[in-house]
Amino acid sequence: MKFCSNCAHAVSLRIPDGDNRQRFVCERCGSIHYENPRIVVGTLPVQSGRVLLCKRAIEPRAGYWTLPAGFLECGESVAQGAARETEEEAGIDITLGLLFSMVDVPFVNQVHIFYLAEMNGPRVEPGPETLEARLFDLDALPWDSLAFRTVEMTLRWYLDDLRHARPFVGPHTSVVERPTSGESGAVGASASRP
């Protein structure tokens, strides 16, 4: 941020009175421009014991497989956003299930939230951000070409819960740390939109 979105004056980065961290502040009109983490919402769609994944048509991670997900939009609930992204990216009919995972990705200022979802029929109509959407057997998931670590975590939790027949005791949670240089930066950049 370089200029005030309210009055077009240059902003400065400083700690406002009564605050304890740096914000972009307009010294002309007094606006304080807060920046906060964003929420990515999606689903883990299941049909007859198989999981639906989408091959991404867009960056970041074009060509890699993901669960249908995207940024929560203003005016919708987390559950509505998860259902909308699933429809937009995979074009499938779902019944939304449990709030299944919530993973922080603080180094890109994101929180990723996934619901379980049951597919209600065979329709699969990938949207413009998806090259291909298809069902995978659980023993044939494309682990080596997943788009994001939060997707990999969520799939591993799902398989692990099934394998151990665990009762549900609340969403799985974790924090993804910034990748080191040898590792894939597979959660997207802060300015990117899954």
Added chain:
Amino acid sequence: MKFCSNCAHAVSLRIPDGDNRQRFVCERCGSIHYENPRIVVGTLPVQSGRVLLCKRAIEPRAGYWTLPAGFLECGESVAQGAARETEEEAGIDITLGLLFSMVDVPFVNQVHIFYLAEMNGPRVEPGPETLEARLFDLDALPWDSLAFRTVEMTLRWYLDDLRHARPFVGPHTSVVERPTSGESGAVGASASRP
């Protein structure tokens, strides 16, 4: 938003190519300025069967009682944010517990998330945003002077779970609808910061 925060040119509100909803777009530098819901994080702190509440020193809802909570900041996890806000507003030592409630407030573009927390000692040092912080017996909670509906919901769920000795099966969730004219608008305005 009136001006581009990147180049100070006036922005227009239109649907960008490849998108399906209106965004603030700069026709000079091409920047698209997305706006997304923000996350409010807090705790329900408990000590010896009593619950800690904070009387708000600031608007919105100054003078009303709330659970310690505030906006999640960039670079921190949801759990870290909840612990930080609890320290800043109440000045208490806690051990963070279960992810207890997640309530959408779509008409102000917020998602409120509360954790249970156990107080580790008697220290209570209200911060500058808090007039008073104190423990309430469960049968003497100030129902008529609570600051926000998400706080009321969270407290009611807590009492209800205790009363029925319910096993924990995941966070409580709900959606707060826009208040009608006869109702208190007690979740804060979109531009306000709890």
